[in-house]
Amino acid sequence: MRTQILITLLTITSILSLFGNNSYPHNWAENTLATMSADEKIGQLFMVTAVTDPELNPKWFSNPLVCVEPWYIQDLITRYHIGGIIFLGRGSVEKQNKCINQFQQLSSVPLLIGMDYESGLGSVKDNGIRFADAMTLGATGNPEFTYKIGKEIGAQCKATGVHINFGPVVDINNNPDNPVIGFRSFGEDKENVTRHALAYIKGLQEQGILACAKHFPGHGDTAVDSHLDLPILPFDIQRLCTTELYPFQAAIKAGVRSIMTAHLYVPAIDSDKAHPISLSSDAINGLLRKKMSFNGLVITDALIMRAVSDHNAPGQLELKALLAGNDILLCPTDVPRAVARIHHALKTGELSSTELDEHVLRILQAKEWAFNHCNWNFEVSDEYKHSIDNAYCTTLKKDAFQASVTAINKIPTLQHNKPISIIQVGDPKDEDLIENLSHKFKCDVYRLSYDSTQEEIAHIATQIAPNTPVIIALFNMTRDPKTKFGISDAILDLTQKIVTNESILCIFGSPYCLKYFNKNSAALVAYQNDPIAQIVVAEIITGNYKAPGKLPVTIS
Structure with missing residues (x-):
């Protein structure tokens, strides 16, 4: 007993000394594993959910499958020796950094910190830049933008204490009814998706951040959200190898550090419906x-997602995921129960100590690689503020938008200083489109919501003078193809009635909505609701820029 205590103290002392100089010696992972108890090894398997701002994320504090209270996470660190934390939900970087520092100080082995920064810090945090989404980048046809943005996202991660970014999405979005991938994919062409995915991975990992290709073996050709239910990928193995698996194989060859397994039922890979990919x-x-x-490191998609949590008991779910071959159990449903089940599996021989060691070693090796690049004890500094939003980031973002905006049919040339009507549908959050157009045109602005009544919409149609150029701008659409992205039939009827040869439809959202409009309509697709996207579209309408982007998906 005294020997074990001495070994533990020596281990903690050696780790703390490493924290001081931020340098990990060769074989740190192997040496650390050799000193670990079974409890400590099992703890490394779990990456639990944390949320920094309760008032901004009430749904996480009412979720029956997860407890995100700081006291509970602290208990998981000290009692169960968990290996990592994923921060979810909106909030401030400062609060997250404070939590990271507190949690790291409690852990004898440094925690692996993860985030979903697919499009950058601003996609989940309030004080940071959000870059172009994957589909926007796919429309540029230029992976150099994706490489540079991946590198900047890596810098954001590094500056905010994050070691693994759960991106890129390498799914091929060849199903227009997909409710959960969509804009997160680089598109439907496997070569284009692969080029951009490899560029993102390269940029991210050059900054010393672990990239994670997801969602293996491919979540693009599904019409069910795995957060809610279990999707089926019904294709044969030949189709999977030539399409869905294609970018994953390329990412492996390029050295991606981790892969996330999806909650998908794929009969061609495992015919047992009780074994979706993440449990197979x-x-x-x-x-x-x-x-x-x-x-490399294999990580489950969040285990609290209903595709698997609805069909497996807490604790047993985590054991099944481990036995299937996953290394990290992301967002577990019940850590204490899972630890007990894994201990029982070790005792009965269902799980061997060798297999456990292999999983833990891969986790520790990933940590060693990450900690050799990132400072584990992050503190807010001027460097942090510069890294997450600066002039270079803004310029890079605008350049990507300029290269992505896509013209559908010939865009009419509008005469400056002449009257135009602008119908704004949805909440743009910013008025950059209208403000920039008003510098060149005499603008009459009409505002509608997606819930506007037929009477309100019809009234606007009567207000627009004949032969007046009309710009119809769609903002803040929903992401659900089943609801036509929130666009009502009344809105669609309005566009049919007022479209002229000088009308332009501006879409700040999913390009798939084009199928609901007249195929001969002139349109500019900007792919996402962003102030810089609005500025770029305004500059195209005023004649300052062309629209060079190409649709990364087919509209039918």
């Missing part, structure tokens, strides 16, 4: 490890 040894140990030769 055939998929992970068989296909991903052996056939595709991936030796």
Whole structure:
């Protein structure tokens, strides 16, 4: 007993000394593993959910499958030796940094900190820049933008104490009814998706941030959200190899550090519906490890997602995911129960100590790689503020938008200083489009919501003078294809009635909504609701720029 205490103290002392100089010696992972108890090894498998701002994220504090209270996470660190934390929800970087520092100080082995910064810090935090989404970048046809943005996102991660970014999405979005991937994908063409995915991975990992290709083996051709239910990918293995798996194999060859497994039922890989990909040894140990030769970190998609949590008991779910071959159990449903089940599996031989060591070693090796690049004890500084939003980032973002905006049909040339009517549908949050157009045109602005009545919409149609150029701008659409992205039939009827040869439809959202409009309409697709996107579209309408982007998906 005294020997074990001495070893533990020596381990903690050596780790703390490493914190001081931020340099990890060769074989740190192997040496750390050799000193760990079974409890400590099991703890490393869990990356739990944390939220920094309760008032901004009430749904997380009412979720019955997860407790995000700081006291609970502190208890998981000290009692169960968890290996990592993923921060979810909106909030401020300062509060998150404070939490990271507090949690790291409690952990004898440094925690792996993860975030979903797919499009940058601003996609989830209030004080940071949000870059172009993946589909926007796919429309540029130029992976150099994606590489540079990936590198800047890596800098944001590094500056905010994050070691692993759960991106890029390498799913091929070839299903227009997909409710959960959509704009997060680089598009439907496997070559274009692969080029951009590899560029993102390269930029991110050059900054010393672990990239994570997701959602293996491909979540693009589904019409069900795995947050809510279990989607099915019904294709044969030949189709999967030539399409869905194509970018994953390329990412493996390029050295991606981690891959996230999806909650998908894929009969061609595992015919047992009780074994979706994230719980399938055939998929992970068989296909991903052996056939595709991936030796990096395998991470489940969030285990609190209903595709798996509705069909598996807490604790048993985590054990099944581990036995299937996953290394990190992301957003577990019940850590204490899961730890008990894994201990029981070790005792009965269902899980061998060798298998456990292999999982933990991969986790520690990933930490060693990350901690050799990132300072574990992040504190807010001027460097942090400069890294997350600066002039270079803004310029890079605008350049990407300029290259992405896509013209559908010939865009009419409007005469400056002449009257135009602008119908704004939805809340743009910013008035950059209208403000910039008003510098060149005499603008009459009409505002509608997606819930506007037929009477309100019809009234606007009567206000617009004949032969007046009309710009119809759609903002803040929903992401659900089943609801036509929130666009009502009345709005669609309005566009039919007032469209002229000098009308322009401006879409700040999903390009898939084009199918609901007249195919001969002139349109500018900007892909997302962003102030810089509005500025770029205004500059195209005023004649300052062309629209060079190409649709990364097919509209039918």
